[in-house]
Amino acid sequence: MDRAIIHVDMDAFYASIEQRDNPQLRGKPVIVGGVGKRSVVCTASYEARKYGVHSAMPIESARRLCPHGVFLPVDIDRYKKESAKILNILRRYSNIIEPLSIDEAFLDVTGGNPIYIAENIKSDIRNELKLTASVGISINKFLAKLASDVKKPDGLTVIKKEDIVDFLKPLPVSKLWGVGPKMERELNKLGIYYIEDVQKYDVDILIEKFGKRGKELFEFSYGRDNRPLEIHITNQSIGEEETFISDTNDMEFLCNKLREYSVNLSNRLVRKGFLIRTVTVKVKYSDFTVETRSITLNIPTYDHNVIYETSKQLLTTKFNIIKDIRLIGLSLSNLIYPQDPRQLSLNI
Ligand SMILES: [Mg+2]
Structure with missing residues (x-):
């Protein structure tokens, strides 16, 4: 039986909490991050993203792009409390939950109705916490995480088994699990830019070049991922x-x-x-x-x-x-x- 995996990803988590708790910030570009000159942006609200501000960008660059933005320090204890409330909501729907970070988690809902569950999770989060989440559904962790990223904010995306290979084809190779900028450059050198290029590549050469990682990349390129959730x-x-x-x-x-x-x-x-x-x-x-x-x-x-x-x-x-x-x-x-x-x- 195929598994049913849900990935829940909160939308602009830190900034959304700040906007929720301070009505004056709603509709404004809010940038949460370090306060020092060399700090980086942790979360930018969707209003701030319109100016090109994104997470991991130096605060100084964000200030240049969005001088009228509201810059706030990170209040991690407050965000952690919200994160715990989200996990409590998720526990209503599955015992098999793997938190991935403060604002993301996987649920294994195999045997249940994943779309119904995802809609309920979204509405519980909206009603009880006044926050929005984007949710992805598929047959494994890799695909569920890709799915939650398809439509943000407040999205719900399903990648069906029969659509997996075509869905993956046009995506940049950086979308494969674990491919960072360094690995991406290595793959580009081999003429691999899109996931389709990995699908067509000789798996033996990938293994020769990258060892176990190469085999993994090939499997991911076809959407194959058997990793269980870790609880x-x-x-x-x-x-x-x-x-x-x-x-x-x-x-x-x-x-x-x-x-x-x-x-x-x-x-x-x-x-x-x-x-x-x-x-x-x-x-x-x-x-x-x-x-x-x-x-x-x-x-x-x-x-x-x-x-x-x-x-x-x-x-x-x-x-x-x-x-x-x-x-x-x-x-x-x-x-x-x-x-x-x-x-x-x-x-x-
Ligand atoms: Mg998020």
Whole structure:
């Protein structure tokens, strides 16, 4: 069965919040960004975009293009509160949500009616938050994100399976996921300017030139993208700890404890279908002072060896153990639920 993925992207997020909260700013070019001379624009309202102002542009350039614009500093705490409200709205429609940034998220609504859900999300955001979102719908993350960008602001765009290849053909190659200015120049050198050029290119040459990335580009050019949504359940963590009968600084003993915890916690992850990214070791000394150290992994894992090696590395390199230890603990957080938990059992 094809998946149904929705990408929600707020329209001119920071500027829209400022305009909503201060009626005098409505209809005016509002530019939210850093205040220093060398800062950049974070968000420009649609009124400001008419003057050529866009995000990531130096503030000084924005001032030249739009001298009568209203320039405001970034009030990130306020925007984060709005972002949390948006996520709460999205949670009404799916448990599988991957926030991509403060104002964007994917939802997996496979099995539901994606257009109906997208319309409801848009109207909830409009009614409850007085903000607008543009929404894209397709069968994977890459295409859903492209779709949300087709019509802004307040758009709703569906890329149907039968239209994928034709939809992609005329787009510049920079629209492929992960192609930045540097990669774009590399591709231009090969005579690749549009996605259609990638579709026609010899995939073996792309692989030769760019390795795994080359294969990925080719797959994306046909709209193929199997990546699952990654869900971070930030408030949850699992852990184990033990207070010893007598205090110790025996490293071998302490590492064996970490190994024991790693195996137990890994078993719990596998049973629940979770992956984790953050490993934390806690140490309580004989004088009852407590220290913790964490590492966040680049690749999510449930593997007890990876968890153990990471915790051992923390214990042996990040603590300065000069007192005896009465308790050692291990906790795992940044839990991620892959779209298909069965993928896990295949690898065990
Ligand atoms: Mg946005």
